[in-house]
Amino acid sequence: xxxxxxxxxxxxxxxxxxxxxxxxxxxxxxxxxxxxxxxxxxxxxxxxxxxxxxxxxxxxxxxxxxxxxxxxxxxxxxxxxxx
Numbered sequence: 498x499x500x501x502x503x504x505x506x507x508x509x510x511x512x513x514x515x516x517x518x519x520x521x522x523x524x525x526x527x528x529x530x531x532x533x534x535x536x537x538x539x540x541x542x543x544x545x546x547x548x549x550x551x552x553x554x555x556x557x558x559x560x561x562x563x564x565x566x567x568x569x570x571x572x573x574x575x576x577x578x579x580x
Contacts, residue, residue, distance in 0.1 A: 500531045500569045511576040519554050519578055526553035526560060527573070534564040534571055554580060 504512065515523065530536065530551065537551035540561060550561045561575035 498532075498569060500534050500564065500571045502527055502531060502571045502573065504573045506574060508573045508576050511578075515576075515578060516580070519558065519580060522554035523558060523560065523576065526551060526558075527571075530562070530571060534562075537562075554578070 512520070512523075534549070537549035537560075539546050540548040540550050547564050547566070548561070549564060550559055552558060553560055557578060557580040559575075559577040560573060561577075563572045563574065564570075565572065
């Protein structure tokens with residue numbers, strides 16, 4: 498089962514200006530997540546396990562998303578890059 502991906506709101510804006518190697522690392526991590534969406538940490542306080550976060554780009558990036566099992570969709574809502 499592979500999930501579809503949607504970049505939403507702030508995440509769409511945060512994509513602008515990412516260096517190309519960072520963008521490539523982000524895409525690589527998202528490709529991994531479409532087949533294994535639960536390979537990410539639950540966002541604290543952990544009340545809803547569908548809200549997850551994971552690192553990318555050698556640990557310099559943080560990707561936050563919601564995994565909807567019913568629609569098999571990953572909704573990416575935040576991207577943080579400290580590089």
